[in-house]
Amino acid sequence: MTIRLLIADDHQLMREGLHALLDSQSDMIVVDEACNGRDVVAKAARLTPDIVLMDIGMPELNGIDATRQIAELAQPPRIIALSMHADR
Numbered sequence: 001m002t003i004r005l006l007i008a009d010d011h012q013l014m015r016e017g018l019h020a021l022l023d024s025q026s027d028m029i030v031v032d033e034a035c036n037g038r039d040v041v042a043k044a045a046r047l048t049p050d051i052v053l054m055d056i057g058m059p060e061l062n063g064i065d066a067t068r069q070i071a072e073l074a075q076p077p078r079i080i081a082l083s084m085h086a087d088r
Contacts, residue, residue, distance in 0.1 A: 006047060007033045008040035008063065009055040009082065018053060037061025041069045049077045056083040 005022055007030060009015045015033045022028050031047050034040035038060045044052055052070065056063040067079050 001027065003028045003051060004047075004049045005030050006040065006043055006049040006052045006077070008035075008037070008052060008058065008066070009033075010035050010058045011055075014055075037063060037066035041066050044070045044077060045073055048075055051078045051080060053080050053082055056081055 005028060007015050007018050007022075009018070012035070015035070019030045019033060023030050031049050032043050034043050035058070037058045040052065040054065040058075040063075041061065052067075054063045054067055058066070061069075063081065067081070070076055070079065
């Protein structure tokens with residue numbers, strides 16, 4: 001089984017690094033990337049990934065609010081939150 005991933009981060013270098021790392025795994029494929037919260041919600045609905053790697057702090061719609069919207073989808077993916085902040 002191949003795990004389908006969607007990467008959401010407003011930092012291009014972070015997205016590219018995660019994409020390269022995860023795509024190199026034989027059982028994973030990155031289906032797309034998103035650079036803001038609104039974009040990731042739309043792509044999650046359209047692409048139906050298995051997992052979304054979600055940055056918490058993004059423009060237009062933060063990762064927490066984007067996660068809430070994605071959780072309401074008919075087939076919501078699992079969400080893994082990413083943050084550079086030490087505060088929970």
